[in-house]
Amino acid sequence: MKDIPLSAPTSASASVSLWQLSLRRFIKKPSVMISIVVLGLLVFIAFFGVTISAYHFDDVFWDAITIGPSFEKGHFFGTDNNGRDLFLRVLMGARISILIGIFASAVSVFIGVSYGAIAGYFGGRVDGIMMRIVDILYAMPFIFFVILLMVFMGKSIYLIFFALGAVEWLTIARIVRGQALTIKQKDYITAARSIGVPPFTIIRRHIIPNLLGPVIVYMTMTIPQTIILESFLSFLGLGVQEPMTSLGVLISDGSQQLTEAPWLLLFPAGTLCIIVICLNILGEGLRDALFDQHLK
Amino acid sequence: MESILNIQDLNVHFRTTNGQIQAVRRLNLFIPKNKITGVVGESGSGKTQTFLSLFGLSQASQVSGKAEFNGVDLLSLSKSELNKIRGRDISFVFQDPMSALNPYMNVGAQILETILAHQSLSKPQAVHLAEELLLSVKMNDPRAVMKKYPHQLSGGQQQRIIVAMAIVNEPKLIIADEPTTALDVSIQAEILELIQDIHKSHSTSIVLITHDLGVVAQLCDYVTVMYAGQIVEQSITSQFFSNLKHPYSQALMASVPKFDMNQDDLFPIPGQPPVLDHEIKGCPFAPRCPHVMAVCTVKEPSMISVAPNIMAACHLYPQGAS
Amino acid sequence: MTYAFKRLIGAVPLLLIIITLAFILMRSVPGGPFDQDRNVPPEIEANLKAAYHLDKPLYVQYLNYLGGVIRGDLGPSFKYHDYSVSQLIKKGAPVSLRIGGLAVLVALILGISLGAMAAIYKSRLFDNIVMGMTMLFLAMPSFVIAPALSLLFAVVLKWLPVGGWGDTPKQYFLPIISLAIPQIAYITRLVRGAMLEVLQSRYILFAKARGLKAARIIWVHAIRPTMLPVVSYLGPATASILSGSIVIEQIFSIPGIGRYFIQGGLNRDYTLVLGMVIFFGVLIILSNLLMDLIYSGLNPRVDYERRGGG
Numbered sequence: 001m002k003d004i005p006l007s008a009p010t011s012a013s014a015s016v017s018l019w020q021l022s023l024r025r026f027i028k029k030p031s032v033m034i035s036i037v038v039l040g041l042l043v044f045i046a047f048f049g050v051t052i053s054a055y056h057f058d059d060v061f062w063d064a065i066t067i068g069p070s071f072e073k074g075h076f077f078g079t080d081n082n083g084r085d086l087f088l089r090v091l092m093g094a095r096i097s098i099l100i101g102i103f104a105s106a107v108s109v110f111i112g113v114s115y116g117a118i119a120g121y122f123g124g125r126v127d128g129i130m131m132r133i134v135d136i137l138y139a140m141p142f143i144f145f146v147i148l149l150m151v152f153m154g155k156s157i158y159l160i161f162f163a164l165g166a167v168e169w170l171t172i173a174r175i176v177r178g179q180a181l182t183i184k185q186k187d188y189i190t191a192a193r194s195i196g197v198p199p200f201t202i203i204r205r206h207i208i209p210n211l212l213g214p215v216i217v218y219m220t221m222t223i224p225q226t227i228i229l230e231s232f233l234s235f236l237g238l239g240v241q242e243p244m245t246s247l248g249v250l251i252s253d254g255s256q257q258l259t260e261a262p263w264l265l266l267f268p269a270g271t272l273c274i275i276v277i278c279l280n281i282l283g284e285g286l287r288d289a290l291f292d293q294h295l296k
Numbered sequence: 297m298e299s300i301l302n303i304q305d306l307n308v309h310f311r312t313t314n315g316q317i318q319a320v321r322r323l324n325l326f327i328p329k330n331k332i333t334g335v336v337g338e339s340g341s342g343k344t345q346t347f348l349s350l351f352g353l354s355q356a357s358q359v360s361g362k363a364e365f366n367g368v369d370l371l372s373l374s375k376s377e378l379n380k381i382r383g384r385d386i387s388f389v390f391q392d393p394m395s396a397l398n399p400y401m402n403v404g405a406q407i408l409e410t411i412l413a414h415q416s417l418s419k420p421q422a423v424h425l426a427e428e429l430l431l432s433v434k435m436n437d438p439r440a441v442m443k444k445y446p447h448q449l450s451g452g453q454q455q456r457i458i459v460a461m462a463i464v465n466e467p468k469l470i471i472a473d474e475p476t477t478a479l480d481v482s483i484q485a486e487i488l489e490l491i492q493d494i495h496k497s498h499s500t501s502i503v504l505i506t507h508d509l510g511v512v513a514q515l516c517d518y519v520t521v522m523y524a525g526q527i528v529e530q531s532i533t534s535q536f537f538s539n540l541k542h543p544y545s546q547a548l549m550a551s552v553p554k555f556d557m558n559q560d561d562l563f564p565i566p567g568q569p570p571v572l573d574h575e576i577k578g579c580p581f582a583p584r585c586p587h588v589m590a591v592c593t594v595k596e597p598s599m600i601s602v603a604p605n606i607m608a609a610c611h612l613y614p615q616g617a618s
Numbered sequence: 619m620t621y622a623f624k625r626l627i628g629a630v631p632l633l634l635i636i637i638t639l640a641f642i643l644m645r646s647v648p649g650g651p652f653d654q655d656r657n658v659p660p661e662i663e664a665n666l667k668a669a670y671h672l673d674k675p676l677y678v679q680y681l682n683y684l685g686g687v688i689r690g691d692l693g694p695s696f697k698y699h700d701y702s703v704s705q706l707i708k709k710g711a712p713v714s715l716r717i718g719g720l721a722v723l724v725a726l727i728l729g730i731s732l733g734a735m736a737a738i739y740k741s742r743l744f745d746n747i748v749m750g751m752t753m754l755f756l757a758m759p760s761f762v763i764a765p766a767l768s769l770l771f772a773v774v775l776k777w778l779p780v781g782g783w784g785d786t787p788k789q790y791f792l793p794i795i796s797l798a799i800p801q802i803a804y805i806t807r808l809v810r811g812a813m814l815e816v817l818q819s820r821y822i823l824f825a826k827a828r829g830l831k832a833a834r835i836i837w838v839h840a841i842r843p844t845m846l847p848v849v850s851y852l853g854p855a856t857a858s859i860l861s862g863s864i865v866i867e868q869i870f871s872i873p874g875i876g877r878y879f880i881q882g883g884l885n886r887d888y889t890l891v892l893g894m895v896i897f898f899g900v901l902i903i904l905s906n907l908l909m910d911l912i913y914s915g916l917n918p919r920v921d922y923e924r925r926g927g928g
Contacts, residue, residue: 025313136632147883148643148895228759235761235865236880248761255765255869259773266769269762276757353827383829390827395820400842400918409838410828445918461828 026289035278035285042275046095057092058243060084066261077267081257086264089245090271096246098275100160101227107165108226109219112172113211117203119173120180131177134170147238160239164226172218176211183210213290221283224276231272247272299364300469300501301327301350306361308342308349308525318572319345319356321525324599327469332495332502334516334533336509336548338569342525343505347471351386352378366468384414387462389491391474393454397446403457404442407464414465425464433460433490452483456490463494470494473505488515509552513537521545524570524580532605541608544581579611587612622911629903636899640892641683665694692893697885703893706878711897713783714867714874718859720794725801725855730848732802733809738836740814748806755803760862764796764869781870793870797862801855808851812844819843842916849913853906860898 026032061075065083069076077086119130146163183189184207192202227247233239234248242249247268254265308320320342327333335343348354350363350370363370366385370378390396398406407426411417417425423442430438433456446454455475462470472491476484492515495502504516512519512533519536521529521544529542540546550563567584570576579585582592589611597609674682686693692703736748755763771792772780778788816822817840825835860876867876875894882890 136635147879148640148891224757232759232761232861232865237884251762251765255761258765258769262769262773265765269758269766272762273754273757277753280753280756348823351827353823379826379829379831381829382827388824388827390820390824392820396824398821398825398839400916401839402918409830409834413828413830413834447919458824 022289032285035281039278046091057088078263093247100230101223104164104226105222108168112169116173116176120177217287224279298329300329302364304362308356309358311357330499331517333518334512335505335520337522341522384465386469387467389472389475392478429460469501471503529608693889696887710875721797724798728802729805733806736810737813752803761865783872816840852909856905
């Protein structure tokens with residue numbers, strides 16, 4: 001039949017409203033709304049509650065050693081075998097876990113986006129070699145190398161950022177490369193290239209901003225994975241070290257006193273699960289809102 | 297004239313993120329028995345959805361109306377009753393043969409399962425039938441063909457296999473949805489010829505959904521024109537092209553390039569078909585119609601006989617009592 | 619068969635990279651096994667000297683190490699004086715592989731059936747419950763599930779033993795379920811998504827149009843393409859189950875290889891940790907290879923392209 005244009009060419013204002021539309025669809029989901037509220041509350045308490053509390057997360061209550069959750073004594077989550085308040089420790093642990101999650105994901109997004117954008121933009125031989133490297137790295141037992149690194153290099157928190165970031169960047173590099181390949185074909189890139197804009201300026205100014213959607217989605221989905229990985233390392237005693245704490249450290253402590261003091265496991269584990277579930281729901285919600293325009 | 301399929305007041309609705317779409321609206325359609333009926337119209341006019349929804353194959357949120365096929369109302373049947381009819385009394389030939397065949401199974405297995413779903417034969421008997429069938433659609437060396445996977449066959453061969461599957465249980469009606477659109481021009485003719493042969497030898501009723509008026513002229517006994525989820529004209533082919541009644545049919549004809557024509561003689565239809573997410577007042581073609589009158593935007597025209605063997609839904613023709 | 623062979627050859631460089639990286643790490647770490655100022659018992663010292671010819675140039679040492687790995691000799695353990703690393707692995711591997719293998723099996727069976735059912739009953743109660751559960755279990759890594767299950771079934775209900783190995787089959791239950799649960803959740807989601815996509819395809823519509831039974835459409839037509847992403851996930855799943863087994867074996871005091879990894883790490887038993895990394899590396903590479911072969915077996919088009927037919 002005839003080719004009849006269905007709508008006017010997309011202009012800048014139309015793309016803004018497209019974002020707004022997606023955002024509205026995202027917020028409208030009840031599960032997403034609940035996750036935002038729960039996570040927001042948790043982050044607020046974890047970051048401000050600990051600061052304004054009269055006690056430090058490390059303070060020892062000599063009169064309350066290994067007691068269960070109790071409102072009268074003011075230990076909502078109970079105390080551990082050193083008489084430290086578990087509520088404060090869980091909040092502190094949550095804060096550290098979230099911070100590590102965010103920073104390590106940021107590291108992986110930074111590496112992944114730069115790598116993927118360069119591979120996708122240059123294409124051809126460069127792309128082939130760069131993606132072959134990613135393929136090889138994918139097949140590596142990476143988590144074991146991270147453990148190895150922690151064993152050999154000592155247990156610093158910066159190393160955790162770097163190690164976790166280095167593990168998680170592969171997938172985002174692939175996604176970004178795919179997107180960059182598509183964007184590269186667009187007319188405005190051809191135009192920019194034809195007037196002699198240097199490649200790295202094009203990548204920085206045109207390609208990377210256009211990758212914002214997938215990157216935001218992927219970052220939201222990477223943070224929970226990173227938090228779990230950090231907890232895993234801490235659980236093994238290879239991550240965050242005492243006196244500093246994280247959810248993984250607390251879970252590890254708790255699982256060793258399962259019979260005597262089950263609350264030491266349940267509260268940190270519950271907190272970890274809530275954080276991860278909320279982040280997973282947000283990530284999936286964002287993905288559906290931004291990319292899934294299927295018939296419902 | 298006897299009908300093989302008689303559709304009355306068919307409505308098909310879809311639910312989308314942007315609200316409800318009425319893909320087919322109050323459609324009445326009569327498909328004569330032992331004839332080839334062409335159904336034409338632009339993409340999105342609802343021609344495919346009409347037939348898929350009748351046989352429980354569409355993802356519509358709501359299908360209502362009546363459709364008498366071979367003495368039973370299709371829309372009152374249960375899922376399992378419909379499933380028995382599909383493939384046995386009615387069969388489909390789809391547009392793109394590559395995507396219609398399961399790429400993970402060899403074609404022999406797919407033919408055999410079609411036979412065994414509806415006929416109680418032993419496996420060797422079914423194999424024998426399948427081989428005969430492949431020969432009848434002019435596939436040489438059926439034994440070798442049956443072992444092949446779809447991607448190992450050409451588009452024409454794939455479509456022959458689909459046609460073979462369509463006739464294997466000797467159906468009363470075949471619905472061919474743009475059977476040649478995805479094929480090379482040279483192969484198109486072969487497939488059309490095959491369909492014509494089947495019609496001649498088994499006098500099967502056939503519905504040919506197409507947007508190619510040339511195919512209609514060549515093959516069909518009757519023509520039905522669809523626009524915006526409704527029938528706007530129905531006619532016997534022998535008179536259709538010489539006596540176009542509905543302005544949309546005329547516009548459709550004028551937009552077809554012919555080779556003795558100048559570029560300037562091409563008349564694309566102005567405007568766009570309506571979006572069917574709201575109730576349309578009056579005639580759906582009114583905004584694009586060169587003969588539009590005041591009544592057209594107010595009152596929906598009904599299908600009336602405008603000449604012998606021609607029916608149209610247009611206010612240009614006196615609407616009578618209704 | 620030639621394809622399998624080619625893939626096997628292709629895996630060799632990968633192994634070489636892993637071994638080389640491991641060697642470099644071992645050599646470059648201060649206080650490491652090859653450092654002059656380390657504190658190593660004299661008998662190990664003697665063993666190391668003999669095994670790696672520390673007086674020889676670096677590349678000779680590397681080749682020696684490589685040669686050892688090829689012969690299956692991963693050197694002496696620092697901590698377990700009477701054992702070599704290979705002996706330790708040989709002792710623990712059967713236990714770990716059994717747990718891991720059973721966990722993969724359970725995850726596959728439950729994940730595929732739950733995922734397929736959820737796709738079939740999309741947006742209905744069953745689907746919503748399954749999706750809710752998987753969302754929950756995806757957020758629960760093995761090291762959270764294991765103590766939680768052990769608290770419930772062993773401490774409170776006393777149905778199952780808290781840990782141990784080899785006394786009763788009941789001891790299998792908790793470790794395997796703890797390892798499998800996150801994988802079940804992931805595979806369920808994977809299968810559901812893939813199945814939903816496949817069910818949208820034209821050949822499924824055409825199969826329905828031919829009047830095939832629903833069961834045949836799902837379990838004959840739709841299942842094969844649905845399995846493809848699951849098969850490609852099995853490589854990462856193996857890695858994830860291996861790392862999970864490290865903590866699971868610790869929690870349930872199971873005499874597998876996982877606990878050597880942890881103890882080796884905490885004791886700075888370098889040769890043991892490196893040996894484990896290489897062993898895990900080989901396992902993961904082999905499982906990736908196997909999945910690759912299964913994948914091409916499932917997909918006739920891969921086979922076709924590979925033979926140069928297209």
